[in-house]
Amino acid sequence: xxxxxxxxxxxxxxxxxxxxxxxxxxxxxxxxxxxxxxxxxxxxxxxxxxxxxxxxxxxxxxxxxxxxxxxxxxxxxxxxxxxxxxxxxxxxxxxxxxxxxxxxxxxxxxxxxxxxxxxxxxxxxxxxxxxxxxxxxxxxxxxxxxxxxxxxxxxxxxxxxxxxxxxxxxxxxxxxxxxxxxxxxxxxxxxxxxxxxxxxxxxxxxxxxxxxxxxxxxxxxxxxxxxxxxxxxx
Numbered sequence: 001x002x003x004x005x006x007x008x009x010x011x012x013x014x015x016x017x018x019x020x021x022x023x024x025x026x027x028x029x030x031x032x033x034x035x036x037x038x039x040x041x042x043x044x045x046x047x048x049x050x051x052x053x054x055x056x057x058x059x060x061x062x063x064x065x066x067x068x069x070x071x072x073x074x075x076x077x078x079x080x081x082x083x084x085x086x087x088x089x090x091x092x093x094x095x096x097x098x099x100x101x102x103x104x105x106x107x108x109x110x111x112x113x114x115x116x117x118x119x120x121x122x123x124x125x126x127x128x129x130x131x132x133x134x135x136x137x138x139x140x141x142x143x144x145x146x147x148x149x150x151x152x153x154x155x156x157x158x159x160x161x162x163x164x165x166x167x168x169x170x171x172x173x174x175x176x177x178x179x180x181x182x183x184x185x186x187x188x189x190x191x192x193x194x195x196x197x198x199x200x201x202x203x204x205x206x207x208x209x210x211x212x213x214x215x216x217x218x219x220x221x222x223x224x225x226x227x228x229x230x231x232x233x234x
Contacts, residue, residue, distance in 0.1 A: 089118030
């Protein structure tokens with residue numbers, strides 16, 4: 001089966017997979033997100049809520065879950081609410097036909113009465129259909145600013161994980177993991193050089209790795225500190 005196509009321009013990133021996610025201190029969240037995608041899982045297993053500041057990998061895990069379901073031929077949908085809120089809560093209609101629904105950026109619609117009612121009814125439809133729900137926001141459920149008591153009650157049923165930022169050592173290992181999956185060797189000294197000079201967010205670091213990958217292929221050179229200095233002007 002093909003995933004539900006929503007006319008919203010929402011696309012999953014091909015690199016947002018479980019295999020590409022370096023968990024650091026977030027191994028439990030990764031494990032439960034993968035478990036939610038197993039054939040035996042359902043609403044009665046886990047309703048999972050991930051929260052943390054921008055850049056800790058919330059969106060990555062939600063998209064990875066959708067990709068895992070699609071690999072199995074199951075219907076899955078990913079909605080970044082901060083991007084699609086302008087379309088109105090009607091976009092939640094009929095999502096219970098999906099085996100998995102991943103709702104990102106819940107904070108974008110918290111406090112909006114129409115959205116909260118629509119979310120509450122979606123929760124009920126998914127539960128009644130035995131479907132799965134994976135949620136993400138920038139704060140825990142009690143601090144989300146939800147006004148509808150029934151919706152707050154539903155959120156209280158979730159298994160909640162706070163995603164922690166990666167340490168510098170974890171960022172190095174995450175870069176090396178991403179590089180190795182591209183067929184690149186990223187030595188420790190080169191990785192630490194990148195961390196000492198480049199932007200600190202993982203999204204920026206991965207974008208930099210993309211540039212270096214292309215430059216390395218074109219120049220047919222390994223990733224070394226002199227090569228980085230030449231390529232990036234550092």
